[in-house]
Amino acid sequence: MLGLLGKFGSTAAVLFxxxxxxxxxxxxxxxxxxxxxxxxxxRVAREGFVAASEKLALQGQVEEMRRQFKLAEATAATDRARAEAANREADDAxxxxxxxxxxxxxxxxxxVTDGDLEWLRQSRPAPHGSLP
Structure with a gap:
């Protein structure tokens, strides 16, 4: 009987x-x-995420700068055309x-003599913001 208990005990000890x-x-x-x-x-995941998010932020900044540049170009062209029209109008007047x-x-x-007209032409003020 002790042999049987010994086998169960050793088996239980191994399982335990x-x-x-x-x-x-x-x-x-x-x-x-x-x-x-x-x-x-x-840490590795954050490193990749930080690099990707920085790249995305820089791309956004570049796109915003391009948009502002195009807007400034359009505004400058409009202002230039208005200035030229104003100069033509001033010349005509x-x-x-x-x-x-x-x-x-x-x-x-x-x-009124020719000398008076010449003096009038010389006394004309220079146009403001004239373009070269």
Whole structure:
């Protein structure tokens, strides 16, 4: 009978050793995973994420700068066209003024000479913001 109990006892001891060994191995692997493996994996994942997000942010900045540049170009072209139109209008108005002064033949006895017209042309103010 003792032989049978000895066999059961040794079998139970082996099974108990396997269960305890498995539990210890599981606990050790869990600790390794929590303190060594997971932080390393997370660090590598964050490194890739940081690089990708920085690249995406820089691409966004470049696209915004391009958009602002195109808008500034369009605005400058519009302003340039308006300035040229204003200069043409000022030239036309000045020529009409010169013609009106030259054509003045009022009864006041005052005559306009070529020297007066030349003085009038020289006294004309330079256009503001003139383009080269």
């Amino acid at each position: 050793g396997l269960v305890v060994g498995g539990a210890v191995a599981f606990a050790v692997l869990q600790l390794y995973d929590a303190f060594i493996d997971d932080p390393a994996v997370a 000045w020529k009409r003024y010169e013609a009106a002064v030259a054509a003045d033949s009022g009864d006041d006895g005052c005559r």
